[in-house]
Amino acid sequence: MASCGYDKKINIWKEVKPTTWDLVYQFDADASVGSICWAPWEYGLVLAAGSADGRIHIISRKGDDTWSIVSFEGHNGGVNAISWGPSTDPAMLS
Numbered sequence: 001m002a003s004c005g006y007d008k009k010i011n012i013w014k015e016v017k018p019t020t021w022d023l024v025y026q027f028d029a030d031a032s033v034g035s036i037c038w039a040p041w042e043y044g045l046v047l048a049a050g051s052a053d054g055r056i057h058i059i060s061r062k063g064d065d066t067w068s069i070v071s072f073e074g075h076n077g078g079v080n081a082i083s084w085g086p087s088t089d090p091a092m093l094s
Contacts, residue, residue: 002047004033010049025067040087050079
């Protein structure tokens with residue numbers, strides 16, 4: 001599970017037992033984060049997030065249980081929503 005908020009944080013959580021969740025990763029953005037979306041499962045644990053300063057953050061879990069993040073300028077204003085396209089065989093698009 002992932003969460004984001006006005007506190008400028010992106011949190012990734014793991015359920016360790018029913019109704020008990022542990023924080024496994026936290027990223028501090030430079031502005032409030034208003035939108036997050038998991039990538040299709042075929043891509044692994046990859047989360048996109050959009051923040052009020054117009055930046056887009058891509059957070060990925062690596063094989064050694066660490067997380068990497070890539071951030072870039074997505075808009076001149078804030079990012080209001082973010083979404084992944086469906087995972088599809090490229091031949092289906094033509």
